[in-house]
Every structure is written in structure tokens, then in C-alpha cells.
Amino acid sequence: MQEGSDGKVEELGRTLVLEVGRVTEGAAIAAAKLNGRGDVKAADKAAVDAMRKELGRINIDGTVVIGEGEMDEAPMLYIGEKVGTGKGPKVDIAVDPLEGTTLCAKAMPNALAVLAVSEHGGLLHAPDMYMNKIAVGPGLPDGVVDLDATPQDNIHALAKAKGVPVDEITACILDRPRHADLINAVRETGAAIQLISDGDIAGVIWTTDPDQTDIDIYLGSGGAPEGVLAAAALQCIGGQMQGRLLPQDDAERERANKMGADVSKKYLLDDMASGDVIFSATGVTSGSLLVGVHFHGEFAETETLVMRSKTGTVRRVKTTFRNVRRKLALL
Numbered sequence: 001m002q003e004g005s006d007g008k009v010e011e012l013g014r015t016l017v018l019e020v021g022r023v024t025e026g027a028a029i030a031a032a033k034l035n036g037r038g039d040v041k042a043a044d045k046a047a048v049d050a051m052r053k054e055l056g057r058i059n060i061d062g063t064v065v066i067g068e069g070e071m072d073e074a075p076m077l078y079i080g081e082k083v084g085t086g087k088g089p090k091v092d093i094a095v096d097p098l099e100g101t102t103l104c105a106k107a108m109p110n111a112l113a114v115l116a117v118s119e120h121g122g123l124l125h126a127p128d129m130y131m132n133k134i135a136v137g138p139g140l141p142d143g144v145v146d147l148d149a150t151p152q153d154n155i156h157a158l159a160k161a162k163g164v165p166v167d168e169i170t171a172c173i174l175d176r177p178r179h180a181d182l183i184n185a186v187r188e189t190g191a192a193i194q195l196i197s198d199g200d201i202a203g204v205i206w207t208t209d210p211d212q213t214d215i216d217i218y219l220g221s222g223g224a225p226e227g228v229l230a231a232a233a234l235q236c237i238g239g240q241m242q243g244r245l246l247p248q249d250d251a252e253r254e255r256a257n258k259m260g261a262d263v264s265k266k267y268l269l270d271d272m273a274s275g276d277v278i279f280s281a282t283g284v285t286s287g288s289l290l291v292g293v294h295f296h297g298e299f300a301e302t303e304t305l306v307m308r309s310k311t312g313t314v315r316r317v318k319t320t321f322r323n324v325r326r327k328l329a330l331l
Contacts, residue, residue, distance in 0.1 A: 036107030066094030110287030138238030
């Protein structure tokens, strides 16, 4: 529960859950109009513009804590920007209007519009830098995997906890040169690897339903902002996650210190996302997590995953929008 701008104690309500879903739907529709056009910047800008306008209609006193960059780097949805009408609960906002800009530009699977909302102070203020991450789904012993353990030890520990041979474990890893040693270490155990080109928020979420996704564990480094968004999703749906910031130079270390982040700390799930958290993702292009936006003349169809930690609810919402050209004009 939070104290609103009028001094009354307020909490995140059911209506806000639906409104958060509408925000990612709007961003996804705007970005999807540019699917396959090869213009990364235009697709990202369309999603950012739409998400900001939709956020402006919600009765919240919101502050962007994970955004498109710092104020001098991003024209909107920058870190520290105030969003919402200013009337309603005081909340922290984490956004990735287009997770997988390249995926959208090339019409490849798994591009998403993503948003998380928490009670004030509920989200880690992570700078835009790399974060080393490890994540597994729910129903496993606490601490079954550890960021400081070797990949081999983590794979063997996970297989033992699941009661399966190692060769039935599949790890999801971003396909990057920096992960060559990690990939070799995992393959040495006999476990399988699903390499992904982009979209590590979806990669972390896949670990929560291995029966459907065949992904048991997420390993490797990716964006810290995406790490916080993924942690918000796990806080809602269950699972374990750890992360540590990986500054590449003194400038990034200084930025982290300025934001109050500790580059030496191993952040646990509750350190990255806590309290009452709402997470929403809408598919831009179809993938293993969500169906992408489909246009049919004046109609647009979306699929959205909306979750809330306080209630433990997980909703898959399929929505049909009429007069989509008018909606895009309003965005």
C-alpha cells in the first residue's frame, strides 16, 4: 500500500492491471505496423511514443525507473520522467516499449512490448549496462542454482533437483561471442542449449513453464534493465533469479554509483522486484511466449500476458480492436 498525492493510503487495484495491459497493447500495435520494414529506430520510436501516450491516461503518480536512458539520452520515457495523470498511487515504472527491436525490424519471432509497475521503491534502479543473470522456474528448492557457481555445477544441481538426467536439461542463452566459454561449459555437461538472438526477457519467462517451452534455466549476460523487467515477471509467476551488474568501464561504474546500484552485489529476486508488482507483455511478433499482432483490414488482434504478484493471477488476454487506423492516429 502507498500514500497517494492527496495523503490517502492507496494500493494498486484490479483496474490498474487492465490499464497496464492496454499500455503494452498500444505499444505493440504501433510497433507491429513496422514489422519487417528493416527500420529499427522507427519501430522503437513508434512503440515508445504509443506507450508514453497510453501511460499518460492512467490515474497514477508514476516515475520511470527503468526506461529508454537518462534524460539527456532519451527524449521520452527517460529515467526519472513522471508519467500518468498524477492522481492515484505513487508507483515505479519499468518499460521496454519494444523488446527485440531487431526482431521486429526483421519480422522475426518473440518481439514484445513490456511494462512493469510496482509500489514505490519496488523496482531496482538499474543503469543501462550488462547484467550477469541466472534464472529458473518455480517449484524448486531455494538456492538450487547460484550465480557464483560454475555452469557445470548449476546444471548438475538443477538436474538433481528435478530428478532427471542432465541430458534432459535445456539452457537458454543469448547467442553472443561473449558467451562462447559459457556455451562450451554447458555443453560439456551433456545438457542442451537453445540459443536466442535477442529477447532475454522472454528467455527468463520461458523457465517458468518448461513443460511447454523446454527451457529449464536461463544463463548469461544481457541488459540490466531487461533483468529487472524479467525479475518483475518472476515475482508474479514464481521462480528464482540472481543478477550482478557488469560495468564495462569507469563511466558505467560511476553511473551505477550515481543511481545507487552496487556493482559488487549479487542481487536476488526480491532485490530486483518486490512488493505488489504488475507485469504486462504484448506480442509484437509471434513467438514461443505470445502471438504477435495480426491486422485484418480495420481490425487488429493482440495477445497479452498480464500478471500480478499480490494476487498471483496470470491472465492471457486476446483483444480485437476495431477501427485500428483511428487507434493508431490517437496514439
